[in-house]
Amino acid sequence: xxxxxxxxxxxxxxxxxxxxxxxxxxxxxxxxxxxxxxxxxxxxxxxxxxxxxxxxxxxxxxxxxxxxxxxxxxxxxxxxxxxxxxxxxxxxxxxxxxxxxxxxxxxxxxxxxxxxxxxxxxxxxxxxxxxxxxxxxxxxxxxxxxxxxxxxxxxxxxxxxxxxxxxxxxxxxxxxxxxxxxxxxxxxxxxxxxxxxxxxxxxxxxxxxxxxxxxxxxxxxxxxxxxxxxxxxxxxxxxxxxxxxxxxxxxxxxxxxxxxxxxxxxxxxxxxxxxxxxxxxxxxxxxxxxxxxxxxxxxxxxxxxxxxxxxxxxxxxxxxxxxxxxxxxxxxxxxxxxxxxxxxxxxxxxxxxxxxxxxxxxxxxxxxxxxxxxxxxxxxxxxxxxxxxxxxxxxxxxxxxxxxxxxxxxxxxxxxxxxxxxxxxxxxxxxxxxxxxxxxxxxxxxxxxxxxxxxxxxxxxxxxxxxxxxxxxxxxxxxxxx
Amino acid sequence: xxxxxxxxxxxxxxxxxxxxxxxxxxxxxxxxxxxxxxxxxxxxxxxxxxxxxxxxxxxxxxxxxxxxxxxxxxxxxxxxxxxxxxxxxxxxxxxxxxxxxxxxxxxxxxxxxxxxxxxxxxxxxxxxxxxxxxxxxxxxxxxxxxxxxxxxxxxxxxxxxxxxxxxxxxxxxxxxxxxxxxxxxxxxxxxxxxxxxxxxxxxxxxxxxxxxxxxxxxxxxxxxxxxxxxxxxxxxxxxxxxxxxxxxxxxxxxxxxxxxxxxxxxxxxxxxxxxxxxxxxxxxxxxxxxxxxxxxxxxxxxxxxxxxxxxxxxxxxxxxxxxxxxxxxxxxxxxxxxxxxxxxxxxxxxxxxxxxxxxxxxxxxxxxxxxxxxxxxxxxxxxxxxxxxxxxxxxxxxxxxxxxxxxxxxxxxxxxxxxxxxxxxxxxxxxxxxxxxxxx
Numbered sequence: 001x002x003x004x005x006x007x008x009x010x011x012x013x014x015x016x017x018x019x020x021x022x023x024x025x026x027x028x029x030x031x032x033x034x035x036x037x038x039x040x041x042x043x044x045x046x047x048x049x050x051x052x053x054x055x056x057x058x059x060x061x062x063x064x065x066x067x068x069x070x071x072x073x074x075x076x077x078x079x080x081x082x083x084x085x086x087x088x089x090x091x092x093x094x095x096x097x098x099x100x101x102x103x104x105x106x107x108x109x110x111x112x113x114x115x116x117x118x119x120x121x122x123x124x125x126x127x128x129x130x131x132x133x134x135x136x137x138x139x140x141x142x143x144x145x146x147x148x149x150x151x152x153x154x155x156x157x158x159x160x161x162x163x164x165x166x167x168x169x170x171x172x173x174x175x176x177x178x179x180x181x182x183x184x185x186x187x188x189x190x191x192x193x194x195x196x197x198x199x200x201x202x203x204x205x206x207x208x209x210x211x212x213x214x215x216x217x218x219x220x221x222x223x224x225x226x227x228x229x230x231x232x233x234x235x236x237x238x239x240x241x242x243x244x245x246x247x248x249x250x251x252x253x254x255x256x257x258x259x260x261x262x263x264x265x266x267x268x269x270x271x272x273x274x275x276x277x278x279x280x281x282x283x284x285x286x287x288x289x290x291x292x293x294x295x296x297x298x299x300x301x302x303x304x305x306x307x308x309x310x311x312x313x314x315x316x317x318x319x320x321x322x323x324x325x326x327x328x329x330x331x332x333x334x335x336x337x338x339x340x341x342x343x344x345x346x347x348x349x350x351x352x353x354x355x356x357x358x359x360x361x362x363x364x365x366x367x368x369x370x371x372x373x374x375x376x377x378x379x380x381x382x383x384x385x386x387x388x389x390x391x392x393x394x395x396x397x398x399x400x401x402x403x404x405x406x407x408x409x410x411x412x413x414x415x416x417x418x419x420x421x422x423x424x425x426x427x428x429x430x431x432x433x434x435x436x437x438x439x440x441x442x443x444x445x446x447x448x449x450x451x452x453x454x455x456x457x458x459x460x461x462x463x464x465x466x467x468x469x470x471x472x473x474x475x476x477x478x479x480x481x482x
Numbered sequence: 483x484x485x486x487x488x489x490x491x492x493x494x495x496x497x498x499x500x501x502x503x504x505x506x507x508x509x510x511x512x513x514x515x516x517x518x519x520x521x522x523x524x525x526x527x528x529x530x531x532x533x534x535x536x537x538x539x540x541x542x543x544x545x546x547x548x549x550x551x552x553x554x555x556x557x558x559x560x561x562x563x564x565x566x567x568x569x570x571x572x573x574x575x576x577x578x579x580x581x582x583x584x585x586x587x588x589x590x591x592x593x594x595x596x597x598x599x600x601x602x603x604x605x606x607x608x609x610x611x612x613x614x615x616x617x618x619x620x621x622x623x624x625x626x627x628x629x630x631x632x633x634x635x636x637x638x639x640x641x642x643x644x645x646x647x648x649x650x651x652x653x654x655x656x657x658x659x660x661x662x663x664x665x666x667x668x669x670x671x672x673x674x675x676x677x678x679x680x681x682x683x684x685x686x687x688x689x690x691x692x693x694x695x696x697x698x699x700x701x702x703x704x705x706x707x708x709x710x711x712x713x714x715x716x717x718x719x720x721x722x723x724x725x726x727x728x729x730x731x732x733x734x735x736x737x738x739x740x741x742x743x744x745x746x747x748x749x750x751x752x753x754x755x756x757x758x759x760x761x762x763x764x765x766x767x768x769x770x771x772x773x774x775x776x777x778x779x780x781x782x783x784x785x786x787x788x789x790x791x792x793x794x795x796x797x798x799x800x801x802x803x804x805x806x807x808x809x810x811x812x813x814x815x816x817x818x819x820x821x822x823x824x825x826x827x828x829x830x831x832x833x834x835x836x837x838x839x840x841x842x843x844x845x846x847x848x849x850x851x852x853x854x855x856x857x858x859x860x861x862x863x864x865x866x867x868x869x870x871x872x873x874x875x876x877x878x879x880x881x882x883x884x885x886x887x888x889x890x891x892x893x894x895x896x897x898x899x900x901x902x903x904x905x906x907x908x909x910x911x912x913x914x915x916x917x918x919x920x921x922x
Contacts, residue, residue: 004864067766097766190814194728200720201729204742204788207781211752214759270515277512294519299908301842303875304530304897310882311890312529343522350519374501376508397747404749406845411882431751431845438758438849456755460748467747 003059006161010059010168014052017172021047021179029181038186046189047175053196055168062160070152074145099146100153102127117143215460218453226447231454237417237428239437239448247451249458251417255427259338259413260402262423266342268395271349278350279357280379291354298347302407309340309412322424330414335423337413341402348398356390356474357383389473396470400463406431430455530897536641537895540677540692541632543603543666545584547577548625549615560619573608573615574600577630590665594658602659604631606686606693631679632672634692634888636663640674643887680895684857685872685880691888694881696896698856702772702871703841705863709776710783710840715833717780718787723817725788726795746785753782754846762850769851770870772860778850779840786836787829794828795821827918834911838904844875852876874900 022044029035036043074096106126107113116123120143179185223231226247234248274294278287314331317339322328360383368378384391414426415436437452489495494502553576557564578600585592585599607630615621631637635655638644646657666672683695721742729735757778761767767774798821806816822829847853852873860869872880874896881893 064765067764186812190812193814194724197720197724197728200717201724201738203717204721204745204784205738207745207756207784208741210760211748211756214756215752218759270518273512273515274519277509277516281509281512290516290520293523294516297519297523299838299904300526301844301875301900301904303842303844303878304526304901306844307878307882307893307897308526308529311533311894312525343519343526346519346522374505376505377501379508400747404751406749406751406848407879410845411879431749434751434755435845435848438755439851439853453755453759456752460752463747463749464744467744471743 042185222450262338275353306411352394400466534894705772754849790832
């Protein structure tokens, strides 16, 4: 039974549970619902919840854990001596999975599988016909593993269906056995719903755990294959998919920081000055349309900025600045990406600074103006110093945004990893290399793909640190005036 | 006794002048910053729109074609197997001959041979005609009026991408072809029409920018948005209700709150790594599938829904809760009957804005294989969610990586489509906020 159908069946059971639970409660008091502790629908609801929720959770957990269990079983059947040199067990398992999928496809087409399984050559051609291309003929132990995988898969699905239905019926029975006029159905329903709410808010925590775990596990694999000191302290990035590549993060970090620095040089003055103008000088009507207009910049998808860098800003900078000045002839450069990214982060600086400047108490301004200072002197000597921690927080948030930005640098900064000071030269960043090392590749066996996880971990740690520092600064500041 | 300096209220002394000048300067810096920011926005929009609007117009060649039985159906029995033997190459010849006849009929002069005329028609057009004939065999033997796509170079000529000089160096076209195209245009055979195929057709291969469309990408993005909506809205609302209404103030709640704040600021590409590691490698879901994209975007959107939802719940005054509890409602009844309906406009606004952000997100989708070249439309949901599909922003990225300059125009055009969707979603959000917002 497919998981979808099973889910539907469990939901039907739950609906039946609702109706039975409700009518059973009413029947027990012979229709006089005043004698029930709770209103009749609550008896139905608790029955439905107890029927559906545990069973559905079981199905979800089973589907998640199934591949792990099946593969370890199939892997144990593969003869280690048959794994070809230079291929890892993971690659062989990928073949096993492909053959298994292919067999299912052939079966769906109505082919007879028995003669194919006896003859690997025929099997390879048949799979080729079905669009599944194998490098080598499947070996005997691969076939055995495939068979085991398919058989265990069938058994596992059957067991899942049986277990889920049994759990649903058990839940239904348990709930019905509890229904008496004294049963506090409303309290029970609310307790149950509360746990569901708690579960939903834990998903946020689980996401973080998932991010950290997946980054850490694969990064550890990477550091087993490649020395960590070389990764963190080498200035040479030349990945070769044949092996023997040097994967130093320094040129990538340099590119990332260079692009972000240019972005901040563009965004901080513009963002801060427009925030000051909007908060202190602009009339209410100007403010009401300028502020949303600047915030539109934050709502534009980054791919749009990427294309803007690629087709407009890049060629413009190359033709009018880089080539006349003799600084290079590449349209993708640190300057291109930095300028466009600067435009993107303007609203991050301006909106947050605007809020913070507005939070500075009016009495400070009035005091300064009353002593005869001009508005600009008040802003420079009173408002900005008072708002400084918050503004620093806003700039740090913008920096973390710039460091983690991907599409603008993928399309605007280039792909050459190098340590150079020339802003009109193509350089590359951490995010660009994560994309280029991982796109279209899912066999995590070589250091060249695994390095993306170590890069991801570095990026995550960097942005997290910036965010936390920014949040701490902003929070600390806010407490001062409340 | 020292003489007191003479101060006049009517004439500014030098120091006051300096201070006032500094004031004016400071003020003009602020104004300049705003003007710069707005100019950047305008420049961005103009660059995208001027590059992308031509994608909605396309050159079509309209002329009669005789579908001869002796060429297209050798057996004459309308047997699908035999008819299928006439390949697109055959149909391309049929089209070229028909165009040649049309050129002669209109009395236009050209030295071009039939082979060169083939190059003026898009490589996609023979396949379209073939599909049309195979679907309706009764057409064979008739003369029908067809409207086929002109080749990308001819189309580019009318959009300023191709000139006589560049055509002379290009092996895919020639100045003679462009000259003939001008004559055809004067004769009304070649016309620029609205290109509805841009919105409905699937992606096309490297050499056929004129036939590339957004059909699969729009469906893929739609599927992902449905997944995000179905998962992120209930989970986000449930989590917000717990954190805002029930959670005791303790370490664990604090941890969850800090967590959500940080998740909202995690770079989107990290979510792509998460999706690749967990959903594809660990759980074994297929690559390029909208379900995986949807799940990744759900995780990314959740904190962005939770934060505004909590703000909306916080805005509902406690008196409403007290009144409900006072007449005997339980905690959950108070929430579901009173607080949630009152907070609904705020929740929906936050959700729509979260969805709009998810719609434009590209980086995580690159990692889970959505860059693959997909020409087949995914099936109907729920199974269709597991079929390979493209997504709007990834399709744009994909097109920018192709060699033919015709694809840059397509990419800009696709951005216009994306922006139209985003503007529509944000307009709905603003409307909801204006219409239902209540100040207590």
